Amino acid sequence: MSAACIFCKIIKGDIPSFKLFESDKVFAFLDIQPLSRGHALVIPKYHGAKLTDIPDEDLAEVLPVAKKIAQVTGAEDFNILQNNGRIAHQVVDHVHFHMIPKPNQTEGLGIEWPAQATDMDKLKALFEELKAKM
Numbered sequence: 001m002s003a004a005c006i007f008c009k010i011i012k013g014d015i016p017s018f019k020l021f022e023s024d025k026v027f028a029f030l031d032i033q034p035l036s037r038g039h040a041l042v043i044p045k046y047h048g049a050k051l052t053d054i055p056d057e058d059l060a061e062v063l064p065v066a067k068k069i070a071q072v073t074g075a076e077d078f079n080i081l082q083n084n085g086r087i088a089h090q091v092v093d094h095v096h097f098h099m100i101p102k103p104n105q106t107e108g109l110g111i112e113w114p115a116q117a118t119d120m121d122k123l124k125a126l127f128e129e130l131k132a133k134m
């Protein structure tokens, strides 16, 4: 828990939320500024800013809950989004997974996807480097 964190305050109940789910490790609620109908946030109760700050066991339930919320919204198309760091569009520094229904072209998540050209030599060198550390 972080005393200054808005999502920790939501978990504690000090700030109200439209709570959809709660367990020992996970909390889920509607996003207050939705990109589309059903936009919800699933968060580990464990406070940490980035995904890499959260123990594995606190993450295990997150995706099943996001899946359940996707199902109950009836969304056929949707995005699961998890931002880490300001430049990556993170505003709230408590790890959260967005479940964002994509009902049409204008509502839901808009994505820029600046794909780079395939470079097999570069990919192979990177692969060797990362594989050795896994």
Ligand code: AMP
Pocket: 006, 015, 017, 030, 031, 032, 033, 034, 041, 082, 083, 089, 090, 091, 092, 093
């Ligand atoms: P991010 O840009 O990934 O950090 O997203 C933070 C999200 O938290 C935004 O979609 C906000 O609308 C949402 N948010 C901020 N404060 C609240 C709140 N009090 N209740 C529900 N959602 C919130």
Ligand code: ZN
Pocket: 001, 002, 005, 006, 007, 008, 009, 046, 047, 048, 093, 094
């Ligand atoms: Zn927090």
